[in-house]
Amino acid sequence: MGKRALLLTAVLACPLLGQILPRFGEERVGSSAASALKALGSARSAGLVSATTALPEPGSVWLNPAVAAEQQGRYALVLASQRLIAEVWHHALCVGYRFWEPGTVALSFSVVSLPPIEETTEFRPYGTGRQFRFGQWTAALSYAHRFTEQFAAGVTLRYVQENWAEVTLRGITWDAGTFYWTGIGSLRLAVAVSHFGLPLRAVGPLPEQGAPARDFREFAPPTVFRIGLAGELLHDALQRWTWVASVEHPSDQSESYAVGSEYAVRFSSAFPAELLVRAGLRAQAAQWWAVGVGVRLPLAPFTLQLDYALTAQPPFGLAHRFGCTVEPFRGP
Numbered sequence: 001m002g003k004r005a006l007l008l009t010a011v012l013a014c015p016l017l018g019q020i021l022p023r024f025g026e027e028r029v030g031s032s033a034a035s036a037l038k039a040l041g042s043a044r045s046a047g048l049v050s051a052t053t054a055l056p057e058p059g060s061v062w063l064n065p066a067v068a069a070e071q072q073g074r075y076a077l078v079l080a081s082q083r084l085i086a087e088v089w090h091h092a093l094c095v096g097y098r099f100w101e102p103g104t105v106a107l108s109f110s111v112v113s114l115p116p117i118e119e120t121t122e123f124r125p126y127g128t129g130r131q132f133r134f135g136q137w138t139a140a141l142s143y144a145h146r147f148t149e150q151f152a153a154g155v156t157l158r159y160v161q162e163n164w165a166e167v168t169l170r171g172i173t174w175d176a177g178t179f180y181w182t183g184i185g186s187l188r189l190a191v192a193v194s195h196f197g198l199p200l201r202a203v204g205p206l207p208e209q210g211a212p213a214r215d216f217r218e219f220a221p222p223t224v225f226r227i228g229l230a231g232e233l234l235h236d237a238l239q240r241w242t243w244v245a246s247v248e249h250p251s252d253q254s255e256s257y258a259v260g261s262e263y264a265v266r267f268s269s270a271f272p273a274e275l276l277v278r279a280g281l282r283a284q285a286a287q288w289w290a291v292g293v294g295v296r297l298p299l300a301p302f303t304l305q306l307d308y309a310l311t312a313q314p315p316f317g318l319a320h321r322f323g324c325t326v327e328p329f330r331g332p
Contacts, residue, residue, distance in 0.1 A: 033169060033200045033219035034160050036112045036136050038250075039090050042080045043307035043323030047292020048260030049280035051246040053228025054179065054190035058096055058325055061106050061142055063226065064177035064192035065154030068104040068144035071096050073328030080323040085316045088114040096142075106142040108156075111135070132165035142175075150181040160200070160221070171200035173221045186232040195221045225249040240264040244280070256285035264296075273297050276307075287313050300329040 042059025045052040052060045056070035059078045076096040083089055094108040116131040138161070144154030156175035161168065177192030199218035227247045234241035242262045249255045260280025267273050274296040282288050292309035305325040313319050 033202075033221065034136065034162055034171070034195075035222055036090060036110075036162075037138070037160065037173070037195050038222050038224070039082060039084075040092060040110060042078050042092075042325070043292065043309045043321045044262075044276075044278070044294060044305075044325070046080075046082070046309035046311055046321040046323075047278040047280065047290050047294075047307065048244055048262060049258045049282040049287065049290045049311070050248075051228065051244045051258035051260045051280055051282070052230070053177075053192055053226045053246050054188040054230040055228075055242070055244055056179070056188070056230075058094065058327070059323070061094055061096065061144075061154075061156075062092070062108065063194065064179065064190050064228070065106070065142040065156040065175050066144050066152045066177040066179040066190065066192070068096050068106045068142055068154055069102075069146040069152035069179065071098055071104050072330065074098050075328065077326040078323065079325075080321060082319060082321040084313075084319055086114065088112065102146045104144045106144070106156075108140045108142065109138065111137040134162075134164055136160070136162040150183065152179045153177065154179075158195075162202075164202070164204075167202050167204035169200050169202040171197060171221065173197035177226075186235070188230045190226075190228040190230075192226045192228075194224045194226065196223045197221050220251060223251040237269055238266045248285075254284050256282050258282040258285075260290075271298070278309075287311050287319075298329055303327050303329050 040062040041050050044057060045059050045063065050063065053064045056067055058071060058076035059080065060067040078094040080092045081089065090110065090112050092108065092110040094106055096104055096106040098104045112135055114134060116133055118127045119130040119132055120127055138158055140156050140158035142154060142156040144152055146152040154177055158173050160173060161170050173195045174197055175192065175194045177190060180189045182189055199220050201218045228245065230242065230244045232240060232242050244260045246258050247255060258280060260278065262276060262278035264274045264276045276294040276296065278292045280290050290309055290311040292307060294305055294307035296303060296305040307323045309321040311319045
């Protein structure tokens with residue numbers, strides 16, 4: 001009976017996997033808007049090439065809302081700031097709060113800012129004397145619920161708005177994820193889908209044509225399907241060695257595979273400050289490597305963690321991400 005059940009499960013799962021991961025490993029054909037959503041994440045996550053879908057840390061809520069259920073204290077605050085090319089900055093904030101034991105609520109915000117851009121045309125390539133601005137901001141509400149000691153699930157509802165001069169794009173996306181302690185050592189398994197929703201449409205006037213409004217083409221949000229694994233190879237009172245791995249399937253690019261590792265060492269058992277170093281590699285993606293460093297300082301009544309990550313993003317060069325995390329103090 002067990003073999004028949006296993007065979008039936010495999011037969012039913014094959015068509016389902018074919019729908020979730022079509023043309024696995026090949027280039028995807030499609031377009032998406034609001035691409036800055038792909039940059040969401042903490043500095044610690046960036047140092048691990050964003051392979052932290054199954055890593056129970058507050059900043060992973062941007063990748064998997066179910067991780068919020070693993071929040072250790074009553075509250076958690078995560079700040080992240082990333083410098084891209086041409087003075088483009090991406091700032092993000094996430095605040096998690098546990099109102100009751102099985103449930104955790106998180107509020108998150110992000111904004112993309114850059115200096116004013118000089119307007120040019122085909123007849124005036126050196127500028128028209130006008131400037132315009134581009135920006136994006138998001139606001140999200142997440143809820144994670146722990147159903148058992150091993151299993152948790154979460155969902156995020158996010159409002160997205162982009163401004164391109166006089167044109168504005170608005171839309172709502174949602175994330176959903178699960179988090180599971182397998183019981184095999186510290187092995188954890190997570191599955192999440194991010195930025196899923198209806199097509200986003202831009203509206204606004206076109207000053208050069210004098211038209212008050214125009215219908216623009218709709219574009220889908222940058223949906224990403226993730227499967228992640230994580231665990232500890234070494235964990236004692238003075239050191240911790242964590243590994244992470246993930247597979248990402250975006251709707252507008254080919255699949256990518258990532259692995260990362262983080263080593264944390266405490267200075268002493270009496271003073272539980274930690275030094276963290278991390279690195280990761282990602283195959284079949286533009287951001288193919290990342291390194292990072294962090295320090296965790298116990299400053300009762302809270303703990304402060306400062307992180308920095310350096311990622312490669314060809315052909316644009318290197319991207320710098322800074323971040324900090326504030327959590328309730330926990331003794332050694």
